[in-house]
Each structure stands twice: as C-alpha cells, then as structure tokens.
Amino acid sequence: MRLTAEEQDMLDGKQGETVREAIAYQRQVGEFWGAERFVPITNAHMMGDIEVMGDGGLGFLRGACEKRAHCRIPITTNARCFDFAFAGKLGQDPSEAEKEKAIIRTLQDMNVITTDTCINYQTVYQPHLGEHVAWGDTGTVIYANSVFGARSNFEGGPAALAAAITGRTPEYGFHLDKHRKGTLVVRLEARLDDLADWGAVGKIVGEKHQNYYAVPVFASVKRTPLADELKHLGAALASYGSMAMFHMVGVTPEAPTLEVALGGNRPVDEIVITDADIERVYASYDLKDRSCNLVVFSGPQLSLIEFKLLAEKFAGRKVHPGTQVFVTTFSGVKNAADRLGYLKTIEDAGVTVLEGVCFYILQNLSEMRVKNGWTNMISNSAKIVNIIGAHRFNTILRRTQDCVDIACTGVIK
Amino acid sequence: MSEVLATLRVNRALGPVVEGEAVVSQEGFSPRYDLDRWSGVISKPGHKLEGTNIRDKICFFPTAKGGIAAGWAFFDIKHKGIAPKAFVFGVTNPVMVQGAVFAGITITEGWSEPPASCIRTGDWVRVDPARKVIEVLRRSS
Numbered sequence: 001m002r003l004t005a006e007e008q009d010m011l012d013g014k015q016g017e018t019v020r021e022a023i024a025y026q027r028q029v030g031e032f033w034g035a036e037r038f039v040p041i042t043n044a045h046m047m048g049d050i051e052v053m054g055d056g057g058l059g060f061l062r063g064a065c066e067k068r069a070h071c072r073i074p075i076t077t078n079a080r081c082f083d084f085a086f087a088g089k090l091g092q093d094p095s096e097a098e099k100e101k102a103i104i105r106t107l108q109d110m111n112v113i114t115t116d117t118c119i120n121y122q123t124v125y126q127p128h129l130g131e132h133v134a135w136g137d138t139g140t141v142i143y144a145n146s147v148f149g150a151r152s153n154f155e156g157g158p159a160a161l162a163a164a165i166t167g168r169t170p171e172y173g174f175h176l177d178k179h180r181k182g183t184l185v186v187r188l189e190a191r192l193d194d195l196a197d198w199g200a201v202g203k204i205v206g207e208k209h210q211n212y213y214a215v216p217v218f219a220s221v222k223r224t225p226l227a228d229e230l231k232h233l234g235a236a237l238a239s240y241g242s243m244a245m246f247h248m249v250g251v252t253p254e255a256p257t258l259e260v261a262l263g264g265n266r267p268v269d270e271i272v273i274t275d276a277d278i279e280r281v282y283a284s285y286d287l288k289d290r291s292c293n294l295v296v297f298s299g300p301q302l303s304l305i306e307f308k309l310l311a312e313k314f315a316g317r318k319v320h321p322g323t324q325v326f327v328t329t330f331s332g333v334k335n336a337a338d339r340l341g342y343l344k345t346i347e348d349a350g351v352t353v354l355e356g357v358c359f360y361i362l363q364n365l366s367e368m369r370v371k372n373g374w375t376n377m378i379s380n381s382a383k384i385v386n387i388i389g390a391h392r393f394n395t396i397l398r399r400t401q402d403c404v405d406i407a408c409t410g411v412i413k
Numbered sequence: 414m415s416e417v418l419a420t421l422r423v424n425r426a427l428g429p430v431v432e433g434e435a436v437v438s439q440e441g442f443s444p445r446y447d448l449d450r451w452s453g454v455i456s457k458p459g460h461k462l463e464g465t466n467i468r469d470k471i472c473f474f475p476t477a478k479g480g481i482a483a484g485w486a487f488f489d490i491k492h493k494g495i496a497p498k499a500f501v502f503g504v505t506n507p508v509m510v511q512g513a514v515f516a517g518i519t520i521t522e523g524w525s526e527p528p529a530s531c532i533r534t535g536d537w538v539r540v541d542p543a544r545k546v547i548e549v550l551r552r553s554s
Contacts, residue, residue, distance in 0.1 A: 028514050032427050033507065052445070053485040056492025078481075136481035136508070156484015159511040173507060210441055210476040212506035242441075242477050242506050366449075387480075389446050389457035 001030050001170070002037050010166060018069035022162035029159065030170025038168040039175050042073060043127060045120050045135040046160035048107060049080035050099045051363045053157070058099055060158075061106045071111040075164035076125070078137050079118040079301060079328070079358035080104075086354055091371060092364045100363070112164070116356035117330040118300045121148070122227065129253050132175060134163035138238035139231065139300050139383065141174075145245040147230055149253035151175045154212070154244055173212070174244050180254060181263030182217035182247050184209060185270045189220065190278045194399040195306070198229045199382025200281040201273055202236020203397075209269065210241050217261045218248040225251060228306050235300050236382040285396040287376070287412060292320070294374040294393075295407040297400075298328040298359035299384030304336050311342035313404040319350035320410035324372065331355045349408075360388040369393060378406055419531040419549040423501065424523025426542035427510070431498040431519050432550065433471045435536045437528050438462050441476030442500075444486040444512075453495030467497045471538050471547075473528045475503040483512035491516040499540045501528065501547060521547070 003011065011027070013020040026038070050058065082092060082100045104114050115124055120135075121143045127133050127150035134155045135141045144150040153173040155163060163169040173179055186205055192198055205216050216237065225233075225248070237243040247255035255261035297310060307329060319325050327346065329337075334355040337343040343353060362368065369391055377393040379385055380403045385395040398406065406412050440461040442448075449456035453468040477483075490496040499519035500509065513520035519540050528547075532538060535553025 025514065028427065029507070029511050032425055032510050032514070032520075034425075047481050047484065052482050052489065054450075054489030054492060056489050057485045059492075060488065136484065138481055153507045154481060156481050156508040156511040156515075158484050158488070158515045159508070160484075210478065211504050212477070213504075239478075239480070242480070244506075387446055389460075390448055390450075392456060392458055394458070 001027055001035055007038055016068065018064055018067045019165055022165040025158070026162050026166060026170055030172060033170065033172035035170035035172040037171050039132050039171040040168050041132045041134050041163055043125055043133045044073060044075035044155070044160045044164040045078060045140055046075060046112070047078040047136050047157045048103060049361060050096050050103055051081035051361050053103065058103055061103060065106045065109050069110050069165055071164035072167045073164055074113060074125070075160065076113045076115040076120050077107060078116070079361065080116050080356060081361045081363040083354040083357045086352070090362065090364070091368060092362070096363050118358055119231070119303060119330055122231070122303050123330050123332055132169070134160050134169045136160050138244070139235035141244050142234035142238045142246065143231060145174050145180070146234060146247065146252050179213055180245060181215065181265045182261045183213070183215045183265055183268055184217070185258070185267045186216050186218050187220045187270070187272045188218055188222065190273050190275045191222070194380070195228060195232045196380040196382065196397055196399045197278050198225070198233040199236040200278050200397065202233050203240050203281060203382045203386070204273055204277060205271060206237045206239065206241025206243060208271070212242050212244060214241060214243055216243070216246045217255060217258060218246060219258050221248055221251060228303055231300055232381065239383040239386045282397060286394065287396065288394045289375050290412055291375045292378060292406050292410045292412050293323045293372070294377050295323065295325045295403050296359045296377055296379045296384060297381070297403070298326060298379070299381045299387065301358060302327060302329045302333065304333045307333055307337050308342050310400065311337070311345040313401060314349035314351060315345050317349050317408045319407050323407055323410055325351040325407045326359055327351055327353045328357050328359055329353065329355055360384050366391045378403055378412065417548045417550065418552065421528060421531060421547040422525040423521040423545050423547060426521040426545050427514060428499065428517065428519030428542050430539065430541050431471070432537065432539045433469055433498040435473060435532050435534055435538045436462065436465060436467060436470045437473045437532055437534045439475065441478045442472070442474040443478035443480040443482070444490070445480045445482035446478050450486055450490055453490065468495045470497045471499045471501060471540060472497045473501045473532065477502060477505040477509045481508055483508045484515065485512070487512035487516035487518055491518060501540065
C-alpha cells in the first residue's frame, strides 16, 4: 500500500505505540484485499461487548488503554449484552456484568462514545453521499452504503477501533466505485405490508447469493418504503447473504435508474418476488412443539416509530401467562417512549423492554433458554431468526401483528 | 518433507504456515450463527457440520455468513484455546479477515477448484499462505 507521510510516521511509531499497532494491523488487512491506499474517515461504529470479546478481548482493550490508545474521530458502540437493570431478572452472570462495565469504562477512557445501539443510523449519525466511514454491525453498514450512499465495509470491533485510532481505513470493497454497482436484479411484485415481509425478501435474496460483493438492485417497488422497512430489508440481506449494499431504483441515491444502478454490469440473476414467495417463507418454519413462550422484537433495535406502532398493537391486551415478550431498543428511544406514554402501554401488557442490548447477544442466552424452557423463538425480524441459531433455538418468522397475537394468546398457526 | 498428494491453489492468503486435519464443509460459516464459542463445536441445529469440533482443524467453508462478530470472536476462541489452525474460504468477507489477522489465525480466500474434489475431511493438510497453496500430506485412514 502507498502511505502518505503522516501514515508512514504512524507506522514508524512517531504517533505512539497504539497508533503504530493500529495502522500496522490495518495495513495487513488492506493488503489481503489488495487496497492501494488508506482513505480518511469521519466516523466509526464498533461492536465491543463481553459476550463476543471474552476475557481475551477485554485484556486487549485494557492493554491498549494502558498504552493510552485514543480515538481521534467520533466512534460509537453497538448494542451490548447487558441491560444492567435487568441482569438479575434474566439470570445473567454478575461477574460477566462487572467485565461488561469494565469494557464500557475502558472504551470511554479511549474516547469512545458508548451509545450501545445498532441503529446509530436512525438515532445518532447519518453520513452523507460519498462520506467514508468505518462501521459495524452489518445492518449499520448496509444501511450506510445503500440508503445514505456513504461508504463502508463491514468493520469488526478491532478494525473499527483501529480506524478510529488512526482516522482512516484501507480503501477496498465498498469504498471503491467498482464494487458499488448492482450485480443482480430483484423485481418486487409482492405487497410487502409488514416489516417481516421486507425481512423475508432479504432472506430470499441473501440465501440465494451469499457473497459480500453481491449487490442486489430492487426494481418495480410499488410504493415508497419506510426507513424501518429498509432497515429490516438491509439487516436480512446482510445476515443471510453477508451483503453490504443494495440499490432500490428511484429510492436510494445511487439508483436513479436501473441502468445507473447496474453501472454497466450484466446482472448474474433476475429474481421476481411475489406474494406467494413471501407466504412460502412463513410456511417454511417447523413449529416443533408449537410452544409460544418466547416472542422477541429485536435485531435491530426498535426505532421510536416502530416502538409506537408496537405499543398500539399491545394496547389494552395482556401477554399470555407463561409467555415472555422482549423488546430491545436504544436508550434514547426508551426515554422518549417513556415520556410519550408508549413505554407504559407496552409494559402494562406485560412486555419487557430492554435498552442498549440486542436479544441475540445477551450474555448467558443458552442457559437462559434452557432455564426458561424456550424451544421456539418467534419474531418479526428475519435477521434474528437467522442469527440466533448457535444458541439452539428453533426460530419462526411471523408478521408483527401475528407476533403480538401469538404473544397474547399463546397459540401459533 | 512429506510427499504432497494433492494441491489446491488459493487467491489470497495471510498468516503463518500451518498443518492440521481438514474439515471440509458444504455450508458457510459464522462464529456467531453456527459455533458454540465456549466449546468449539458447531452447534447450530441443521448445520452440515453440526456436532463437529473445529479446534486445531483446517476449516474449509464455501462462504462466510453474517457478520461482525468474527472481529473479536476469533481472538476470543484463540484465547480460550479452541480456535482452528486456519480458515479456508471460497468467498469470505472483510470481518473474517480482520478477525483472523487480529487473532493470528491463517486465512485464505478463493480456490482453484472445489476442495471436496481433492480433500476429504480427516486428511492431513498444510496451508502455506506465502506460496498460496494448500497441500494434502496424508489421507485419512
């Protein structure tokens, strides 16, 4: 890689040991992907919680902090694995909770803004067209690339942190024009009335084209999709397909027409998605013992509008005895929902609202599953239905209203 | 030096030369979705390698699934002593590479032919990133 004079100084240790380590690491990753240079970034977003980092990761962070690692650009944190107010009720491990608190303190000492949200793009920072950032998780990246026209690769925790320490990232993948062009076409003929329907689209397309560099172009969209619908579509594409970008003709900024979105690429596939295809997704889930004692609205965290609409569906109803229902959201959304009365409505129905976390990364989740006798996990999020498998849940995707009805009746059809 | 029984070429590679027992998967991989990160066993119900322990193995996966988790998770499983020796991907994503480099686990992407055509689970193989080759040194009995 060609380095600027400043980058060479960094690599020579003239800006300190942690900067040297960070840029050396970034250069290795960049060279793997054939990057020719670094590109300056304005913002980073990192995953960093004890469930995924373990003691080794915490040790690394502490070591970096002792060496005075300091982030030079704004960097926020993704959802974590503890809402400390609920750790006891959920039976989470107190010693791991202390480690989580240590991670938060250590990151703050390194100038990290611990927002603990996976919907930073709805709540914290919205990069503009062409702006280079270094984000993770995958849902944030695909939203940044597709809806904002910003430029990011999937950046894992250590990579996003390194990017914030050096203020740059290797220029490969979605920082480059050539990878941002559509590679396949998807014609949307289905009605797509619910968030789960959009997630189902992501599942259909993502499963068929598991490739980071696959870029679907959605054409024939029947109406203007809402931000939360694009969020569920993107999260599912990223989850099932490991994809980092999509276009939607007439909707997203790099797709004024199908031809522009494809940028001269000949599509490798053309998919048509009808109502019948969406129904087939719902019909594909094995209901196992038909247990309905766990319903989850999470992955990604709920926006304030999602939260309000869900509160309206739960208003005046009660969660079925023996069933547990979880919502996860950003602390700012929960605060606003509290002020606006949505929180009371949803909690009065018997729903547990967690902040700063995502359900699938909760510490101790496998043990929680066993202890609570959870077999099935029912959700309106196609992403979480896919992602939680290692904890051995049987997962079932259903539309939002169906999820609420299942939660309140204890019956699944 | 052992006789080389078969050779697979890879497109991109990084990390030290390693040898180990091959695990050849027909399904992609994510440490978050598929792996019990406390035992090293593929635990996702229905995964084609469900029940397989990947500790010290040379793991061949056609694709990467997800996911941001690998950035820290590979370092974590290495720290716990349950990491594989190498990840060999058909196509991968940046986080798998970021995670493997951070953890010091050898990683490669792209192959000259599907591994199943010349490598079987249980074969003893060597991954040489500098030469961008994977060599079969011993067949499973």
